[in-house]
Each structure stands twice: as structure tokens, then as C-alpha cells.
Amino acid sequence: MPGPLTLGEIASRLGGRVAGDPRTPISQVGSLERAGAGQITFLSGPRYKTKLATTRAAAVILGPEMEGLTTLPRIVCEHPYAYFARLSQLFNPLTVQAPGVHPSAVVAPTARLGERISIGPHCVVGDGAAIGDDGCLYPGVTVYPGCLIGARAIVHSGAVIGADGFGIAREGEGWVKIPQIGRVVIGDDVEIGANTTIDRGALDDTVLEEGVKLDNQIQIGHNVRVGAHTAMAGCVAVAGSADIGRRCTLGAAAVILGHLSIADDVHVSAGTVISRSIHRAGTYTGMFPFDENASWARNTALVRHLAELAERLRALERKGKDHG
Amino acid sequence: MPGPLTLGEIASRLGGRVAGDPRTPISQVGSLERAGAGQITFLSGPRYKTKLATTRAAAVILGPEMEGLTTLPRIVCEHPYAYFARLSQLFNPLTVQAPGVHPSAVVAPTARLGERISIGPHCVVGDGAAIGDDGCLYPGVTVYPGCLIGARAIVHSGAVIGADGFGIAREGEGWVKIPQIGRVVIGDDVEIGANTTIDRGALDDTVLEEGVKLDNQIQIGHNVRVGAHTAMAGCVAVAGSADIGRRCTLGAAAVILGHLSIADDVHVSAGTVISRSIHRAGTYTGMFPFDENASWARNTALVRHLAELAERLRALERKGKDHG
Amino acid sequence: MPGPLTLGEIASRLGGRVAGDPRTPISQVGSLERAGAGQITFLSGPRYKTKLATTRAAAVILGPEMEGLTTLPRIVCEHPYAYFARLSQLFNPLTVQAPGVHPSAVVAPTARLGERISIGPHCVVGDGAAIGDDGCLYPGVTVYPGCLIGARAIVHSGAVIGADGFGIAREGEGWVKIPQIGRVVIGDDVEIGANTTIDRGALDDTVLEEGVKLDNQIQIGHNVRVGAHTAMAGCVAVAGSADIGRRCTLGAAAVILGHLSIADDVHVSAGTVISRSIHRAGTYTGMFPFDENASWARNTALVRHLAELAERLRALERKGKDHG
Structure with missing residues (x-):
């Protein structure tokens, strides 16, 4: 300073x-x-x-x-x-942790660490994983085997990178686990918030491109791609195999369902569930409007009868036409 | 006992x-x-x-x-x-962990610990942080540098207190990180659930007043203020700079958007997104009603046509008046 | 291999x-x-x-x-x-961690570990807890005292099993904490995702039956029962005392309110809040449909006036009948 x-x-x-x-x-x-x-x-x-x-x-x-x-x-x-x-x-410094690898961190001998790195207490870097130059892992970050993180990464406490994706196949009453043999591959200049989780790919890799910024408590499913410079606010959930464009922003607690494709420069509002692919840049919203509880109860009951209301409206219109 | x-x-x-x-x-x-x-x-x-x-x-x-x-x-x-x-x-004891600082915990020499404290395995307490008397940090809690926690705190495993807030500014295609130089300041008698995250302030502090109770997996953004004795159920997300009153309760997975103000004694139902300030005590709800999938699909399709339905209704009313 | x-x-x-x-x-x-x-x-x-x-x-x-x-x-x-x-x-192996107990793990002398176990760095297994044969705890898993996990468990990094449930009783302005003296009891063949939290029971136990599969960042409240072979996608929240049947599936970020009962073979879509018990197998959905922001704003404003729209429709119908 x-x-x-x-x-x-x-x-x-x-x-x-x-x-x-x-x-x-x-x-x-x-x-x-x-x-x-x-x-x-x-x-x-x-x-x-x-x-x-x-x-x-x-x-x-x-x-x-x-x-x-x-x-x-x-x-x-x-x-x-x-x-x-x-x-x-x-x-002010961008990160506040001492350089070097804290003695309590467990870094596999086959892991590769860049220059000027800071790895905090109780971090774990698995076999064959790599952290690029100038990376900072705050206390308690876990990087599973084989996962790659680019230069200048900032990863906050409790983030878990490379845990198994949720890959299970029905068999009779139960489930068979599908080994998750892909990796997580993260570009340069990425920041990952506290307790955020990014799953490894099932077969191919999960990919975060350069400049992606993730807030806390975000869940990125297996085989997701997040395009460069996309930013997500806290508690976003991205289901498996979603393909998210560049320069997107996702508001707090937004949910992106699996196997969807989101174009570049799409902005999703907080609390919105994206259930279909979005092919055009723009702002998309799906928040249910809150209200005083009594008004909410009165109005919301009708949401379950909208089809009936529409039918009654149509009937009146027909009648109007007949009599018109 | x-x-x-x-x-x-x-x-x-x-x-x-x-x-x-x-x-x-x-x-x-x-x-x-x-x-x-x-x-x-x-x-x-x-x-x-x-x-x-x-x-x-x-x-x-x-x-x-x-x-x-x-x-x-x-x-x-x-x-x-x-x-x-x-x-x-x-x-029954309120906490079940042995007193003292576990040898695997990493407590900075400049951190201040109160009397009768219990700090579990693999906890980290950063430079200049403080934990008040009778505090209990369960295994794997991280307290970033400079953060202050009052007396009789109970903090469950995996909680992260003081990670950087999500402060980034657009610049061209990408983002510039804003150093987060505020702290987290937590009053007495606060309980914090497992894997809950509370971000440090960007410039000023993030504040939890006395008696606040947070369940698991909650995200509190930077510069939030949570008033005394407010309680939040699991998975609540509070975005940056929200100002929440005293004695409020927030139901599971509620979302409070940023820069809002919530009055004292406000109760927010589960699954509700609060998108505007609330100036009056009361109960507020915004849950979308669930239904059998087929009924849901039929009714929900009409939500996207409500404006059109309302217009058709108005047309009928006008016609009725003309003919009346 | x-x-x-x-x-x-x-x-x-x-x-x-x-x-x-x-x-x-x-x-x-x-x-x-x-x-x-x-x-x-x-x-x-x-x-x-x-x-x-x-x-x-x-x-x-x-x-x-x-x-x-x-x-x-x-x-x-x-x-x-x-x-x-x-x-x-x-x-491919189902888990990729070396067998044995990593020297940095903290396992209480009174904990019982099965055969062929793998306990990763910085795990904590509390007093009287038990992990069954062939179990794998990835780095940084915490199992609180007294919690029992069956055979062949796979528990990913950052999961917290047995933290206190959210049990507080109002008293004046504030809250009194209720000691959480139940346990978590988990059957065989259960997988638990990264940073998922499962709370111990308040008085009786929280129970996950055999074959349950939980993705990342899931919150299971105290005294919940999850029936055998039920699977939950990322970020699901299950509030206290919910009783969920066998072979159910819960989509990403679904929320199950407390004290509800969900029948066997119920499928809940992503982003759905279940606010009442479900007594019949089937698929249930409650996602609010997203739209371009402007259309959303126009249509959504009317959700708060549905009762009024319905009243106006009824008035027209009555009028039609009088004139019919």
C-alpha cells in the first residue's frame, strides 16, 4: 500500500x-x-x-x-x-492472506502450483490438480484431483471444486452411481465465493472461462459451461450440462435448469427459474410478486384456476358475438 | 447435567x-x-x-x-x-464441544479470544478478529481477518464469516474487483448455522445485532444490517446493503434483494422473493402455488397472457356499458 | 481398473x-x-x-x-x-481417495469406523459417531457426535452432518435455544453432496433411509425423514419434521416446508415450493414462468389483482344472465 x-x-x-x-x-x-x-x-x-x-x-x-x-x-x-x-x-490489497502454502494445507505431490501463490490453512489440492500463478485459496478450500484453475484466481473459504457430479441411473427401486471422470477446468481471473461448489464433469469437463465471477453458495452442476466474464450472484443453482454464454449476469438465487443453452449477454433477474433455452440477449424475469399475506392468499388461489377463468371469459365473448 | x-x-x-x-x-x-x-x-x-x-x-x-x-x-x-x-x-448442554482451542485450529496471534471459549478442529480465526466470552466455534469455521463476534456465539461447522463481498465493477467486457475493506461485526447471543456465509463490508461493515439467529446455508451479502433478534430459516439469501429490522422472521429459502429496507416485526414466508422495501410490520408472502404438473402447465401458460386477458375483460365491460 | x-x-x-x-x-x-x-x-x-x-x-x-x-x-x-x-x-473407481484415515483428520476415540474406510484430510468425526464399512468421507466433512452413517457411504467435501437443528422458542423480544439432543441416522448406500447439511434431531432423530442420494448444497432440517432411494438435486431445502416418502425425486432448489408428509413416488419439479402435504404419487410443479422482463412486469402486476379480475368476470356473467 x-x-x-x-x-x-x-x-x-x-x-x-x-x-x-x-x-x-x-x-x-x-x-x-x-x-x-x-x-x-x-x-x-x-x-x-x-x-x-x-x-x-x-x-x-x-x-x-x-x-x-x-x-x-x-x-x-x-x-x-x-x-x-x-x-x-x-x-488496498486484492487479497489479504500471507503468501505461500500454509503448513496445515494438504497439497498432493503431483499437484502443480504457480508462482506467488497463497494457499490458506486446511486447504486440500488433490492429485494432478493445478493452481495458476498469483492464485489465492482462502482457508478450507478443496480442489479435487485433476482440476485446473488458471492464473490470478481468488477462491474463498469452503469452496469445493471438483466433487462428483450428481450422476445416477435408475435401476429397479434404487440407483447406480455413474463414476464422474471429467474434470473442472477454470480460466484466468476467476473469483469463486465462499461455500460455492463446482462439480467435475461426468465424462467431459465442467468449464468456467476466463473472468467468470461467482458469489457465495453457488452450485454449478457437472458439464456446465460458463462463458467468459459471466457473473452470478449468491445462491444461484446451475443444473448439469447447462451452457451459459459470455457476459451474462444471473441474479441471486436464480436457477438454470439442465441441458439448456443461454445466449451471450443474457441477464436473469433474482429468484427466476430458467426452464427453457434463451437464444436472444436481454433481461429475463420470473419472480412471483409478493404481497401482504391475506392478499397473496386471495389472489394466489386463483392462479390455480386461470384456465377456468380464461374459459369463462371466452364463453362471454362468444355470447357477446352471438348477441352483437 | x-x-x-x-x-x-x-x-x-x-x-x-x-x-x-x-x-x-x-x-x-x-x-x-x-x-x-x-x-x-x-x-x-x-x-x-x-x-x-x-x-x-x-x-x-x-x-x-x-x-x-x-x-x-x-x-x-x-x-x-x-x-x-x-x-x-x-x-442438556447448549453446546457439545470440549472447551479450549483445538490444536488443529489456526488462530492468528493478533486475534482476541474471550474467556471459556471452545474452538473446534480446523477452525481459522484471522488477524485482528475477535470472539467474545463463552463462544463456541464448531469444526471448520473460518473467521476472516478483522471480524468481530460477540459473547455466547454458537457458530456451526463450515460457516464462513468475513469473506469478500461480491463487489465488482464493469469495465469493458470484464470486471474490476473492488477490495472489500469493511468487516463483519456480530453482536452477543448470535447463533450461525452450518455452511452459512456472511460477507464483509465493501467499505463500511456488515452488521448482525444481538440475538440474531441464522439457520444453515444462509447467505448474507456485504453491508447488510440484520436487526436484533431477527431469525432466518435455512437457505435464505440476503443481497448486499439490505437493511432488515428487529424481530423479523424470514422463512426457508426467502430472498431479500439488495438495497432494500425491511421494517421491524416483518415476517416473510418461505420461498418468497422480497423485491421492494417493506415499511410496515406484517406477514408477506410470494410463493407460487404448486399443483399437479398437468394443471400447473395449463394454468401457468396463462400467467404470461394475463395482460391480454385483462384487456379482453375490459373490452367486454365497455361493450356491456355501451349496450347497457 | x-x-x-x-x-x-x-x-x-x-x-x-x-x-x-x-x-x-x-x-x-x-x-x-x-x-x-x-x-x-x-x-x-x-x-x-x-x-x-x-x-x-x-x-x-x-x-x-x-x-x-x-x-x-x-x-x-x-x-x-x-x-x-x-x-x-x-x-473407473467409485471414489478416488486413498484408503485409511488421513493424519490431519480428527476422529474421536469413541467413534467407530468400519472396514476399508477412507477419511480425507481435515475431516472430523465426533464422539460416539459411526461410519460403516467401505465409507468414503472426502476432505473437510464434519460428522457431529453421535451421528450414524451406514455402509458404502460417499460424503463429499464440506458436508456437515449433525449440526444443531434450528430450534428456538420466542421469549419476550428474543429467543431461547432448545438443545438439539437427537441424532442423524443414515442408512446404507447413501451419497451426500458437497456442502450439504443435515441437522440432528431436536428430540428424536433425523433419518435418511438406505439408498438416498443427495446432491450438493442441500439443507435437511431436524427430524426430517427421507424414505429409501429418494434423490434430491442441488440446493433443495427440506424444513424440519417433513416426512418424505420412498423413491421420490426433488428437482433443483425445490423447497419442502416443515411438518409435511410426502407420499412415496412423488416427483417435485425444480424451483417448486411444496406448502402442503402430498398424499398421492405423481409429478408436482410450481415454477413461476419466466419471460422477457417487460412482458413479465406487465403480466405479473395483474397477479396481484386476480381476485378483482375474477370479481369483474363474475359481474359480467351475472349481467349476461339477467339480460339473457
């Missing part, structure tokens, strides 16, 4: 235009509500302008159309949120 | 009124179905009175309005369920 | 009829798309017949009604998928 930088120094490193005193010293980032002396904050949209009026931050990052909302020293740039992210990276 | 207590001794410790023989000895609690000699059970509502008729328990705890349903020795009190909980605590 | 087997040898071990050269050597299984020399694939349905036309597999397993779709050497049998599973087991 560097010492303080002036606004001018920041702009010369990261771009943007300084308005106000370029000698303003900045040593950390902060929120509109809590930032104080020496801290810079950001305005991501007009929605927060009342908070801007009362912030005690030393400076602010904002877009050109909002420049006039404050007289604080400021950096004006096209993408204030991304700018803020880059700036925060100057003051 | 004490030896047997008589009903009379129990009532003198915990209150309530004894009906029947106060010398009845009790050494353990049990269910209506399985309780046997020396065991006391409870009746939480009239729904279970047929089971009461056949119980082999030695005694029963119930409310005054149900006192006449049995001739068994009994303790009559206002809140039989809470009474039962208190009594069970007399016979 | 054996060396190559000929098609004839395979059929003499596992049954089925060979068509084409019975001397065709097979050393591994593979997918229709990727199988190559020495590999056998399978056709599970007519949907994949175009892929069959271009496969480079050395042989294929298929049903009698599809035998004519290829001239490749083939094994014809009634249940190609189960046959394939059995065959894959000949070439």
Missing part, C-alpha cells in the same frame, strides 16, 4: 480530470456516509445526491453530468464505479 | 404451576411420541392432543387452556414451548 | 446382446461428442441420434428400438443408461 497520493497524482495514474485542488491528499477510499479526512468517495448515480450534500469525504469521483452537484475536490470520469475500483486497488 | 429433578423442584426454578404429583422425578425431555419413563414432554397446541392421549411421558408441560386434556402430572404455564426450552437447557 | 475388455466379455459380465464385432476392445467410456478409439458411449434417447451419426466412439450401448440407428459395434439392452453406469464402474 502506498502512502497518500494527491488527486493530481491519482489522475495521472488512472486518468480522469481533476476539478478543485489537485494537491488534495488521499490515503483511502470510503462510502458517502462514512468517508472522512483523507478519504475519497464516489457517486454512482443521481439517486445518492442528497448523501453527497452531507458527505465529509475529502474528494469525490463522479461522472461529467454530475460534476456540478458538489464543490468538493473531485475527479471527473466516464465510469466512476470502475474508476473507484481501480483506485481502491491502489490503496 | 444435574440428576433428576422433581416437578416441584422444576417449578420452583422455572415457575409455572404443578398439577398432579409434584414428587414425579424427571431426568430428561422427550417428544410426545417417544418420551418414556422419567421424561417430560410438552404440548404446543391442540393439534397434537391425540398424541397426548397415547404418550408414555411421565409428565407434560402445557398451557392453562389445555390443562384438562390429560391426567398426567403436568406443569401449567403461559408459554409451554419456551418453558420446555428452558427446562431442556437444565438437562 | 482392468485392462481393455472386448464387447463380448462385457456382455458376458453385464448382460445385453452384442451386435457387430464382439472382439472390439474397450478400455474406457466416453460421451457421444468426445469418445474416441477404444471408448464406448451410449444413446439414452432418440434426441441424440444426430450426434450418434458423427461419434468416433468404438462402440455404443443402446436400446433395441434404436439398434438400427448405427452400424457401429454395439451392445443392445433394455436400460442403456444403467448399463452404461455399471460398465463405467468396471473401468
